[in-house]
Amino acid sequence: MSDSLFKNIGSLSRLMMRRDRLRIPLWFIGISFFTLMVPIAFVDLYPSQQERDGMAETMQNPAMIAMVGPGNLDNYTLGAMTAHQMLLITAVVVGLMSILLVTRHTRADEEDGRAEMIRSLPVGRLSNLNATLLVLCVTNVLLTLVTGFGLYSLGVESMDLEGSLLYGAGLGATGIFFTGVTALFAQLSESSRGTTGFSIAVLMIAYLVRAVGDVTNETLSWFSPLGWVTQTEVYSNNDWGPIFLTIGVSVVLFFMANYLNAIRDLETGFFPSRPGRRGASPFLQDPAGLIVKLQRTGIIVWGMGMLIMGLSYGSVLGDLESFFAGNEMMEQMLVAEEGYTLTEQFIPTLMIVMGLLVTVPPLMSMLKLHGEEKKNRVEHLLARAVSRTKLMGSYLIISILNGFMMISLTAIGLWAAGLAVMEEAFDFGTIYGAALVYYPAMLVMVGIAVLLIGILPKLVSIIWLYVFYAFIVLYLGELFQFPEWAGQLSPYGYIPQLPVEDMNVMAVTLLVVVAVILMVVGLIGYSKRDIEG
Amino acid sequence: MSLLNVNHLTKRFGKFTALEGVNIEINEGEIYGFIGPNGAGKSTTIRVLLGILKASEGEVKIFGKDAWSDAVDVHKRIAYVPGDVNLWPNLTGGEVIDLFLKLRGRSHTSRKEELIKKFDFDPTKKCRTYSKGNRQKVALIAAFAMEADLYILDEPTSGLDPLMEQVFQECVIDVKNKGKSVLLSSHILSEVEKLCDRVGIIRQGKMIETGTLNELRHLTRTNIHVETNEPITSLNEFKGIHDIQEQGLALSFQVDAEELDHVIRHVSQFGIVKLESMPPTLEDLFMRHYENKDEGNAGGVS
Ligand SMILES: Nc1ncnc2c1ncn2[C@@H]1O[C@H](COP(=O)(O)OP(=O)(O)O)[C@@H](O)[C@H]1O
Numbered sequence: 164m165s166d167s168l169f170k171n172i173g174s175l176s177r178l179m180m181r182r183d184r185l186r187i188p189l190w191f192i193g194i195s196f197f198t199l200m201v202p203i204a205f206v207d208l209y210p211s212q213q214e215r216d217g218m219a220e221t222m223q224n225p226a227m228i229a230m231v232g233p234g235n236l237d238n239y240t241l242g243a244m245t246a247h248q249m250l251l252i253t254a255v256v257v258g259l260m261s262i263l264l265v266t267r268h269t270r271a272d273e274e275d276g277r278a279e280m281i282r283s284l285p286v287g288r289l290s291n292l293n294a295t296l297l298v299l300c301v302t303n304v305l306l307t308l309v310t311g312f313g314l315y316s317l318g319v320e321s322m323d324l325e326g327s328l329l330y331g332a333g334l335g336a337t338g339i340f341f342t343g344v345t346a347l348f349a350q351l352s353e354s355s356r357g358t359t360g361f362s363i364a365v366l367m368i369a370y371l372v373r374a375v376g377d378v379t380n381e382t383l384s385w386f387s388p389l390g391w392v393t394q395t396e397v398y399s400n401n402d403w404g405p406i407f408l409t410i411g412v413s414v415v416l417f418f419m420a421n422y423l424n425a426i427r428d429l430e431t432g433f434f435p436s437r438p439g440r441r442g443a444s445p446f447l448q449d450p451a452g453l454i455v456k457l458q459r460t461g462i463i464v465w466g467m468g469m470l471i472m473g474l475s476y477g478s479v480l481g482d483l484e485s486f487f488a489g490n491e492m493m494e495q496m497l498v499a500e501e502g503y504t505l506t507e508q509f510i511p512t513l514m515i516v517m518g519l520l521v522t523v524p525p526l527m528s529m530l531k532l533h534g535e536e537k538k539n540r541v542e543h544l545l546a547r548a549v550s551r552t553k554l555m556g557s558y559l560i561i562s563i564l565n566g567f568m569m570i571s572l573t574a575i576g577l578w579a580a581g582l583a584v585m586e587e588a589f590d591f592g593t594i595y596g597a598a599l600v601y602y603p604a605m606l607v608m609v610g611i612a613v614l615l616i617g618i619l620p621k622l623v624s625i626i627w628l629y630v631f632y633a634f635i636v637l638y639l640g641e642l643f644q645f646p647e648w649a650g651q652l653s654p655y656g657y658i659p660q661l662p663v664e665d666m667n668v669m670a671v672t673l674l675v676v677v678a679v680i681l682m683v684v685g686l687i688g689y690s691k692r693d694i695e696g
Numbered sequence: 697m698s699l700l701n702v703n704h705l706t707k708r709f710g711k712f713t714a715l716e717g718v719n720i721e722i723n724e725g726e727i728y729g730f731i732g733p734n735g736a737g738k739s740t741t742i743r744v745l746l747g748i749l750k751a752s753e754g755e756v757k758i759f760g761k762d763a764w765s766d767a768v769d770v771h772k773r774i775a776y777v778p779g780d781v782n783l784w785p786n787l788t789g790g791e792v793i794d795l796f797l798k799l800r801g802r803s804h805t806s807r808k809e810e811l812i813k814k815f816d817f818d819p820t821k822k823c824r825t826y827s828k829g830n831r832q833k834v835a836l837i838a839a840f841a842m843e844a845d846l847y848i849l850d851e852p853t854s855g856l857d858p859l860m861e862q863v864f865q866e867c868v869i870d871v872k873n874k875g876k877s878v879l880l881s882s883h884i885l886s887e888v889e890k891l892c893d894r895v896g897i898i899r900q901g902k903m904i905e906t907g908t909l910n911e912l913r914h915l916t917r918t919n920i921h922v923e924t925n926e927p928i929t930s931l932n933e934f935k936g937i938h939d940i941q942e943q944g945l946a947l948s949f950q951v952d953a954e955e956l957d958h959v960i961r962h963v964s965q966f967g968i969v970k971l972e973s974m975p976p977t978l979e980d981l982f983m984r985h986y987e988n989k990d991e992g993n994a995g996g997v998s
């Protein structure tokens with residue numbers, strides 16, 4: 164009986180490891196590298212206890228505790244600091260790794276019909292699930308050992324062997340826990356998207372429950388598996404209890420997944436699959452409606468990302484203000500421009516980075532047109548009463564609006580956070596102007612994308628090389644003293660650095676003109692060439 | 697009156713010539729079968745007709761308008777089912793059908809519902825879950841739910857089961873009865889034989905035959921099976937006789953249409969006991985073209 168259920172687990176596990184021979188090592192190296200780099204950096208950044216206590220001071224507020232969890236702030240050694248700031252977030256990443264890997268080898272295989280092929284071989288009914296669990300457990304145990312011994316080998320005084328292994332075990336146990344969660348949802352849900360979706364929802368809820376619990380009521384945190392990780396008090400009390408709890412619950416999850424897998428048919432689930440819309444909403448009438456519907460999720464996620472980026476950059480403005488205020492030398496060094504506060508002079512530097520990042524979502528939005536072409540889906544529109552100009556124009560307008568929205572959200576985030584943390588906050592106009600002045604440069608980038616799609620569709624991806632180039636010369640240009648023309652090879656080189664520099668109406672207008680020309684040429688090219696696919 | 701007129705169409709992709717001097721004419725109310733093996737250039741031709749690809753040479757007129765420069769106008773009166781139906785994974789089939797209908801102006805809800813029922817299609821599922829056949833149904837329902845003057849269908853049944861193929865054929869006949877025209881590309885010969893008034897055969901980018909089925913049959917051999925009282929002699933002296941198989945007094949052979957008369961006269965002298973003659977199927981016709989072209993070296997456009 165058991166033989167028939169579990170036959171050939173070994174070969175299936177080897178198959179999975181072969182399929183993941185790049186994927187798993189990449190996760191593994193990424194997580195280990197991240198885990199080991201941070202304490203090394205901390206040693207450099209906070210060599211004395213006094214500096215670490217200063218850090219502890221800034222961590223002593225509900226916002227930080229909600230973000231990274233409780234820590235041993237009274238005795239903030241290098242070890243305590245690493246565990247406090249890094250353990251939870253790394254555990255979330257390990258959880259994510261497990262979710263994606265398990266889905267890939269369970270429900271995704273089933274959905275794509277690969278599982279059926281495997282099933283037709285002399286393979287047990289539960290073999291695939293348990294081979295997946297085995298591979299994931301081995302991966303997570305290895306991760307425990309590598310990060311554990313790795314941290315210990317750094318030779319930091321406050322990072323002893325037991326604490327280091329516990330740190331690793333916190334990561335590995337979380338990975339195993341979410342392996343169990345995903346294995347369970349792979350039985351319940353009928354699709355791989357559902358499996359990943361539900362599992363990530365559990366991960367996020369676990370994070371939020373712990374955040375609320377850590378700030379308000381510690382008992383609540385015990386209802387979250389991510390709460391258990393921080394309760395280990397790594398490098399302080401070294402409590403192994405939560406690890407055993409995590410593993411215990413994981414084993415229960417494994418059994419539940421096995422039971423459900425045993426009683427269900429292949430390619431079915433337990434959650435009823437919810438029927439979708441029978442017909443199109445009045446909104447889905449034309450190409451623009453379709454584009455918005457397809458890109459909606461991406462736009463929302465990027466929009467939130469940009470807002471958060473603005474907020475987090477903005478939140479350092481207050482510290483910056485007090486930092487500059489207390490530091491006479493800095494004050495003397497940086498007063499290059501008369502009439503501007505030091506924080507004001509810092510704004511352009513922030514804006515360069517934001518201006519470039521903000522270009523990414525509208526570019527992606529525009530390039531979707533090319534992606535759709537390669538997937539043979541623009542044919543559906545063009546074979547109906549939709550002209551090429553209307554199709555590309557719809558993408559272009561949405562991309563341009565998208566960029567405007569992203570810039571605005573970033574500026575709003577920066578301004579709002581500044582308002583909260585600064586004594587003399589910026590007025591909205593200053594910040595918004597400094598951000599919006601990058602819009603023409605973004606339009607030129609979008610224009611280049613339109614031109615490429617219209618005339619050189621095979622070379623569309625070089626736009627990303629150009630973005631990368633612009634980033635390098637802008638961001639590192641001053642540091643490495645690149646010549647001026649290097650910066651001026653990208654449209655960002657012509658943007659006046661508001662509020663410190665004066666507005667250069669001429670340059671900005673010219674950029675807009677160039678952008679329009681690029682777009683018009685691209686549109687004409689698009690209506691003259693073959694559609695590929 | 698001719699609805700669609702393709703005149704010496706040539707299409708090159710770089711150095712590769714995918715179509716060379718293709719001529720097609722479709723008249724009002726006619727079902728035109730466009731047949732050829734994979735890679736022959738059927739989809740390429742259709743995509744030129746739709747203004748998705750630009751002709752390298754030649755003229756393509758639909759409803760008297762240019763297929764490239766007046767594409768949008770032309771498309772208002774065309775329904776199209778692509779050969780490879782790729783849909784947006786997170787839209788439902790119903791949403792896609794509605795969108796397709798709206799992109800042409802108006803929607804015909806009652807006709808659409810009727811077709812959904814006929815094709816036994818569940819429009820509430822996301823397109824990512826649809827099989828090839830179901831994706832094809834989306835395109836077919838969207839095409840037949842609208843009033844078009846020309847239906848362009850590129851291998852529309854390659855993923856359908858026999859029952860659905862039947863439904864599809866009913867839809868085509870329906871459209872024909874309304875006096876509309878259809879361009880049906882296919883490599884399923886029985887389907888073309890059943891539905892089409894005229895066929896065009898394309899191979900390696902060239903039209904190798906066009907005409908009504910009868911005209912084409914005229915060019916081909918009839919299969920004859922005959923049993924006689926006395927053994928037939930000197931049959932192989934006739935020209936136009938092929939593939940003779942003898943089993944005692946029973947004889948099977950193929951005969952070129954133009955020689956049929958002579959051959960039957962000769963055979964009848966030997967006292968016919970039983971005579972069966974089978975008209976050539978499109979399949980025969982098709983295969984014969986390959987034999988010929990492979991023997992001669994007329995093929996090989998690239
Ligand atoms: N965009 C393209 N670039 C280069 N070759 C193409 C392209 N599209 C089609 N072809 C070639 O043209 C020929 C005809 O293809 P197609 O029209 O799809 O054939 P069919 O539909 O009859 O199976 C094939 O050899 C194919 O490889």
Ligand SMILES: [Mg+2]
Pocket residue numbers: 735738739740779850851
């Ligand atoms: Mg084809």
